[in-house]
Amino acid sequence: MSDTPTLLQRRARLLGPNMTTFYSDPVHIVRGKGAWLWDADGNRYLDCYNNVPHVGHAHPKVVDAITRQAATLNTHTRYLHEGILDYAERLTGTMDHDLDTMIMVCTGSEANDIALRMGRAMTGKIGIICSDNTYHGNTDLVSHMSAKRTPIGGPVDWVKKVPSPDTLSPLGGSAEAQAQAFADEIQRAIDELEAAGHGFGTLILDPFFANEGFPDLPQGFLDPTVAVVRRAGGIIIADEVQPGFGRTGRHFWGHQRIGLAPDIVTMGKPMGNGHPVAAVVTRPEIMTEFRTRFGYFNTFGGNPVSAAAAMAVLEVLEEEKLVDNARDTGDYALGLLKELDHPMIADVRGAGMFLGVEFAKDGDTEAAAPFCAKLVDEMRNRGVLLHSVGRYYHGIKIRPPMCFDRAQADMLAETLDAALKAMPV
Ligand SMILES: Cc1ncc(COP(=O)(O)O)c(C=O)c1O
Numbered sequence: 001m002s003d004t005p006t007l008l009q010r011r012a013r014l015l016g017p018n019m020t021t022f023y024s025d026p027v028h029i030v031r032g033k034g035a036w037l038w039d040a041d042g043n044r045y046l047d048c049y050n051n052v053p054h055v056g057h058a059h060p061k062v063v064d065a066i067t068r069q070a071a072t073l074n075t076h077t078r079y080l081h082e083g084i085l086d087y088a089e090r091l092t093g094t095m096d097h098d099l100d101t102m103i104m105v106c107t108g109s110e111a112n113d114i115a116l117r118m119g120r121a122m123t124g125k126i127g128i129i130c131s132d133n134t135y136h137g138n139t140d141l142v143s144h145m146s147a148k149r150t151p152i153g154g155p156v157d158w159v160k161k162v163p164s165p166d167t168l169s170p171l172g173g174s175a176e177a178q179a180q181a182f183a184d185e186i187q188r189a190i191d192e193l194e195a196a197g198h199g200f201g202t203l204i205l206d207p208f209f210a211n212e213g214f215p216d217l218p219q220g221f222l223d224p225t226v227a228v229v230r231r232a233g234g235i236i237i238a239d240e241v242q243p244g245f246g247r248t249g250r251h252f253w254g255h256q257r258i259g260l261a262p263d264i265v266t267m268g269k270p271m272g273n274g275h276p277v278a279a280v281v282t283r284p285e286i287m288t289e290f291r292t293r294f295g296y297f298n299t300f301g302g303n304p305v306s307a308a309a310a311m312a313v314l315e316v317l318e319e320e321k322l323v324d325n326a327r328d329t330g331d332y333a334l335g336l337l338k339e340l341d342h343p344m345i346a347d348v349r350g351a352g353m354f355l356g357v358e359f360a361k362d363g364d365t366e367a368a369a370p371f372c373a374k375l376v377d378e379m380r381n382r383g384v385l386l387h388s389v390g391r392y393y394h395g396i397k398i399r400p401p402m403c404f405d406r407a408q409a410d411m412l413a414e415t416l417d418a419a420l421k422a423m424p425v
Contacts, residue, residue: 004025004026004028007026007028008021008026022376022380022385023376023377023380024377025377025380025381027039027045027380027385028040029045031058032047032053032057032058033056033057033058034056034057034401034403035047035048035056035057035400035401035403035404035408036057037057037385043383044383045380045383045384045385046383046385046400046408046411046412046415047385047400047401048384048385048386048398048399048400048404048412049385049386049387049397049398049399049400050385050399050400050401051242051247051269051270051353051399051401052269052270052273052274053273053274053401054245054247054269054270054271054273054313054317054401054402055273055313055316055317055320055322055402055403056273056401056402056403057274057401059273059312059316061312061315061316061319062272062273062275062309062312062313062316064312065308065309065311065312066275066305066308066309066312068308069083069304069305069307069308069309070305072304073304074303074304074305075303075304076299076300076303077104077297077298077301077302077303078297081304081307083304083307083308083311084104084302084304084307086307086311087102087104087302087307087310087311087314088102088104090311090314091279091281091310091314094252094253094314095253095265095281096256097261098283098284099262099264099265099281099282099283100283100284101281101282101283101284101287102279102280102281102282103279103280103287103296103298103301103302104277104278104279104298104301104302104306104307104310105277105278105279105298105301105302106276106277106278106298106300106301106306107137107268107276107278108136108137108239108241108266108267108268108269108278109136109137109138109139109142110137110139110278110298110301111137111241111266111267111268111278111279112136112137112139112142112204112239112266113137113139113141113142114266114280114290114296115202115204115237115239115264115266115280115282116128116141116142116202116204116237117141117290117293117294118235118264118280118282118287118289118290119201119202119204119234119235119237119263119264120201120202121286121289121290121292121293121294122201122235122263122286122289122290123199123200123201123202123233123234123235124201125193125198125199125200125201125202125234126158126198126199126201127158127159127190127193127194127196127198127199127200127201127202128144128145128158128159128160128201128202128203128204129159129160129161129162129186129189129190129193129200129202129203129204129234130145130159130160130161130162130203130204130205131147131161131162131163131164131205131206131209131212132147132161132162132163132164133147133164133211133212133213133391134146134147134164134206134211134212135147135148135211136204136206136239136241144156144159145159145161145204147161147211157196157198158193158196158198160192160193161189162182162185162186162188162189163182163185164209164212164213164215165178165182165209165212165215165217165221166212166213166215167213167215167216167347167349167358168346168347168358168360168365170215171185172184175216178217178221179217179218179220179221179222179223179224179225180224182221182222182224182225183224183225183227183228186203186225186228186229187228190228190229190232190234194232200232200233200234201234201235202234202235202236202237203225203229203234203235203236203237204237204239205222205236205237205238205239206238206239206240206241206242206243206254207222207238207239207240207243207254207255207257207258207260207262208242208243208248208254208257208258208351208354210242210243210354210389211242211389212390212391213356213358213389213390213391213395214349214350214354214356214389215349216349217258219257219258219259220258220259221258221259222258222259222260223259226260226261235263235286236260236262236263236264237262237263237264237265237266238253238254238255238260238262238264238265238266239266240253240254240255240265240266240267241266241267241268241269241278242254242269242354242399243257243354244265244267244270244271245267245270245271245313245317246317246322246323246326246352246402247270247326247352247353247354247399247402248326248351248352248353248354249323249326249327249328249330249331249351249352249353250327250351250352252323253265257351263282263283263286264280264281264282264286265280265281265282266278266279266280266281267279267281270313271310271313272306272309272310272313273309273312273313275305275306275309275310276300276306277301277302277306277307277309277310278301279310317402320403322402322403323352323402325402325403325404325405326352326353326402327352329353329405329406329409330350330351330352330353330354330355332406333355333398333404333409333412333413334348334349334350334355336409336410336412336413337355337357337398337413337416339413340357340413340416340417340420342420342421343425344359344360344361344368344371344425345357345358345359346358346359346360346363346365346368350398353400353401353402353404354397354398354399355397355398355399356389356395356396356397356398357395357396357398357416358390358394358395359371359372359375359394359395360394365390365391365392365394366391366392366394368392368394369388369392369393369394371423371425372388372393372394372395372396373388373393374423375396375419375420375423376388376396378419378422378423379396379415379416379419382415382418382419383415384411384412384415384416386398386412398412400412
């Protein structure tokens with residue numbers, strides 16, 4: 001039986017205070033299968049949030065790959081092993097431009113840390129540009145890009161944060177003006193970095209702007225930005241930790257969806273279906289420069305078990321046609337969400353298995369945040385797990401495992417409809 005207060009106390013005592021938990025009444029999950037989760041009391045939940053178990057909780061093929069490799073050999077990458085090489089070939093085969101080399105690590109944070117250092121190695125400049133409402137990880141370097149907490153010592157002036165694009169309040173005042181307005185902000189940041197003597201080296205972006213609330217952006221949105229960055233000799237990192245591995249339905253990578261050819265791509269969460277594995281993929285000359293400047297060894301990165309887990313994920317995605325499923329079921333679910341009727345719904349959008357509803361109270365998105373927090377709890381209490389997103393956490397993020405089906409989409413929409421009707425405005 002679940003004893004939430006006791007577990008919370010043990011957590012605080014053993015793991016320290018301020019550990020985040022989801023929901024006012026945290027869920028004590030003990031088992032998962034596909035898009036379903038069960039708590040310690042046997043209650044079933046529909047998982048509409050987890051992108052980590054990408055091909056489904058406890059997928060038998062991934063479990064089998066991990067188990068077999070663990071029973072055979074697991075060690076670090078100072079020995080020769082084909083697993084990491086076979087995986088590198090298969091992974092880089094999904095990229096449609098010259099990104100042919102890979103470093104395997106354990107977390108998205110490490111991947112972004114390396115990518116930023118690659119940018120510095122290539123340009124010799126320390127200046128970094130990111131969006132003002134993002135999260136790219138928690139190493140000392142990467143945490144300077146986080147929107148939510150100011151690092152000790154205050155913000156550094158070699159990181160410039162530009163306003164993130166938005167659907168309801170587009171930069172430049174209109175959807176049409178937004179791409180150029182974003183590029184203008186990047187140009188301004190480049191000029192400031194140059195004037196401060198840091199120089200501009202690297203732009204890091206999630207091409208789907210997931211943490212920013214995934215605004216609707218057309219193919220080519222980043223073209224003016226790319227022109228500005230290229231003119232300044234900068235490196236572009238696409239952080240694919242959230243949109244990668246086919247999640248958006250019609251493309252395998254978020255950067256393909258928006259029509260961007262980055263210099264470096266980072267990835268993590270969904271890559272090993274819960275096994276901690278992440279990677280940086282880049283062009284050979286960037287890899288050579290990085291390896292020459294920094295060397296790099298990661299004890300666990302790319303170990304045979306991680307490579308086997310990651311390979312199994314790619315195989316399942318292909319065998320079960322999960323990217324097509326993300327497109328078809330995603331379109332179906334988006335249609336259902338668009339039928340929802342509630343005075344605070346300001347927008348419904350997304351792509352593939354990455355959907356959301358943005359709320360506003362009398363046109364004010366910030367004022368919708370308390371409502372949204374309550375809605376997330378209400379959904380949890382009704383057996384559907386999702387969470388909030390956006391500058392004020394005023395929207396909901398729906399990002400289920402890629403095996404999500406139409407019956408589950410129906411359940412999501414029906415539960416959301418009932419929860420919204422039960423919520424005082
Ligand atoms: C866009 C993005 N990049 C990087 C990270 C960091 O990944 P990790 O938690 O594996 O270090 C996250 C984590 O939420 C993320 O959302």
